[in-house]
Amino acid sequence: MAMSLKKIGAIAVGGAMVATALASGVAAEVTVIGDVSKDLFVKDGQPNCYVVVGADAPSTMDVVSAADIAAKIGSLCYKEGTVEDGSADIKIHAVANSDDWDILKNEIPNGNYTVFVAASDSDYSDSFDNAGADNYGLDANALDLNTNNVSKTVSLGDVATMLKVEDIDPSDWYNSDGDAGEIVAVAVKNDSDSLTIDKKAAIYMTLAYTDGGETFADHVALKPGMRIPFLGQEQAVVKIDADDDVIYLGTSVYDGVLKEGETYDVGNGYEVKVKSVLKSTNQGEYKVTIDILKDGKVVAEKSDTVTSTQSMKVIYGDKVGVVVHGAWMDVGENYGYAELLICKDVKELELGKKYVGDWKVYAITNDTNDKIELKSSIDSDTPVFGIALRYDGDKLDDLDSGDELDILDYVTFKFDDKDKTDKLYVYFSMDKSVDATLDIGQKVSALNADVTLKGIKADAVTPVALTAPIAKLDTEVSLDTADKNLVLVGGPVANKLTKALVDAGKLTLDNDSPATIAVLPGEANGHDVVVVAGGDREKTREAALELIKMI
Template identity: 25%
Template sequence: MSAPTKLIALFVLAALCTIPITYGMVVDDPLIVVNSEKVDKEYAELLMDKYYSKRTLEINSDNEIVVTENIIYNVPALDEFEINDGKGNLLVEFTKSGETVTYKNFEYEEELESDDEGDEVTFMGKTYKLIEYDEDEKIVLGNKVEDTETTEEFSYDAFTFKIIGMDSTGQILVSVYEGSDRIENVKMYPDDTYFVSGSKISIYYDEYMESGDTPYFFFEIYDSLEIEDGETISGYSNIDTDLDGKRINLEYESPKSLSQNFELLNYKVELTDVSDEDLTVFFTVTQNLNYEFDMDEGTKYFGNNIFAVKIENDEDDDSDDESYLYKNNKKYSEIVDYQGSVQLVDQDELLSASSDLILIGGPVSNKVTESIQNSLSVEVTNDYPGEGKGIIQTITNPNNDESTILVLAGSDRDGTKACVLALNQGLYSGSGNLVVKLTGDDSVSVI
């Protein structure tokens, strides 16, 4: 994981892991080079977002550090693979017949950090409050979306909750409606949680107060997951659940029905290639995570020279706290961190480096492309290949014959975008020249 897209000098350069960009092309630790002042920077991010792990850090209104990750694994496998990120474990088993893959098992296992109700935990890469914990039987997780108070009723989403009775202990009887249909009546004491069956909504009965003869009831509404042993999780059909204390095991009931490329839980699994030489099958697995850190006062390290600092100005008022993000001792409101990226500025050192290069932008917008223009297989100008058109070409680095340069350059910004989209869509074989044209916002054709 790595550097923010805050740029220095002329270039943003991302040193990337060895990955297959298309079936026919493999690049080894390339540097992506663009002019930070041009729209080409956005095109570089299109390329990086597709192929490279990315992490975004920002501070929310509660002074929590919010982390969003898009982690990409390039997996070679024979008949199964496991991915264990230190938090959860994914197991995928399959059989292969020719180039056809049939899945035998999809299983995910994770253990919660705590079994104390009210604690903050993460599950499948998302932060939740542990609302209810019944060992080996039931777990309810939730994120609060709203506080509400009422004397009689309140609504959220498609549901209405009507208080139809209360006794002297504060116990209430609530009628739950979906639209105009009553689902059920439920009794609740203060500190009780009710999960609306078949939904992702739960309500927490916080307390009640009286003003004169009028009672006021206070509730918290949660976007929730109800995890019950032997049952499916709300919102996830065809997934069996097994609870063992804090450990949660999820198994897909009908893996043979999965297509070769599928999305399940917070994973996206894509079959990228089947080896002609051996039995190896190659997958690209993308995992999406979104979690929060509620820091104590002090400093927390997030890797790759990224730090968060929290200052508590008033012990009794969290709203006065201040949190900051730093990268290389520079303060940012948001940090976008690509795997393996670095920042360089010296053009001569760049061209003499051993790394392969990916140059985005023609000679007008990218000074590095301009410096090697005479070495290009096909010269790119404002007039050729023409409006909305670009050329993808691979050449030997004129300053270092042991490295190659992949050039994505157009006659204009649309032509350069067409090159990036064509590469993302696997239209380039990895050698020679390819002329492409932008035909829509996200569509491209080969000329």
């Protein structure tokens, strides 16, 4: 019976099939002659043999066995190696508390507030002590309180795991020697001998200061490309949009120079390309075109003018943000370069709107008295010194030990008697985890920890696509000309090559032979032969299933 190899080859190349009879509970008695090893069948990730079935085999069972063996060999075709690039998901966990303060011992006058402040650096929180509250307006302006009802402002020092960014201008785009830190403040009111936190009486701030600055008077105006902390992670300012009252932040993935025509792979199929840099007739002015691609297709394109004082911003949803800070051309003016910041995971902070839960977003500016002022709307001439998120939820009444205010699922303001009589302490506490995905070489600053993914040490397995059938008919290959090992399925009646080996005295097989797997070294033009056969078709099938288990 002639058999089409087209069908067998399709099964073999698929490589994903397993023998349907593998799950059989029948225990076959199989005679194994010689050493059966994987190298007989696969080498360097590629098939090292042909599975040969008789073109005139009297049983289709031999054909099925050949197909099953070929499929098993296909599943073994892969290459092993080590991982040299890629990304990793990391989690940073931190726990810290501020100093505490006995609120009963230091009684708040009835109807008055005490403002409690903590920060990533005690210099920041100390700047908002009593003098700081008067001079820089934390109580009245930021917390929307009547300053006449604020009895005192208390610094609780620092929460060590809140984030401080030591250099807000790492590329020296603006020649700014600033740093930025996180600050939290909560105003507690004595409301007829009941402790209360009013609406708007709690705030989270991220503020930029001159290097070594300790008061709000030392503030620095934010500009695109600057780095600030935001809820435990270092973020880059992508754009301050005065037209739509939106501040965009993103996670920096590249800060450097790209040549015209070059692209940067942001991840998840996104790329940023410097499409063109054209010199203008105006001195020091360039027209830059940036493309954002997804899976190789342009999904956004923007052209704009870049000068020494004017940057270019491109934002594509929450996926990619780009700031082009400078551009120039080579001496021969044959091609251009763009100095740029590329960010992923872009956050859109809409001023005056809720960002998380009951917390609204504000821009931090200064009023005419150089005090903190929160703005839900800004214009292009308004300098922004930071970002604030202020509590806009319900009033919290009758506060006592065990009560707390969760500040953006980041820092918690707690009341705790610590099992001490006539004492009620207040303090800020943090127990926080931050998840991040890093490519090799990338760094993330979170919870005051700098984490760099230096490399990935792991073994890798890569499937290999098969480009030719594994199975052949016994009329298509011979023992004298074979260029690979041969796996002969069927006894001398079913397979001509098996018959040739039996006739030459290399192997004994007859109608009474058990299921047999025999390895005959060098019998196929110097290559090895594996005979899978038995006294009848059932015995051949048993031998085939046993071979599949063995390899």
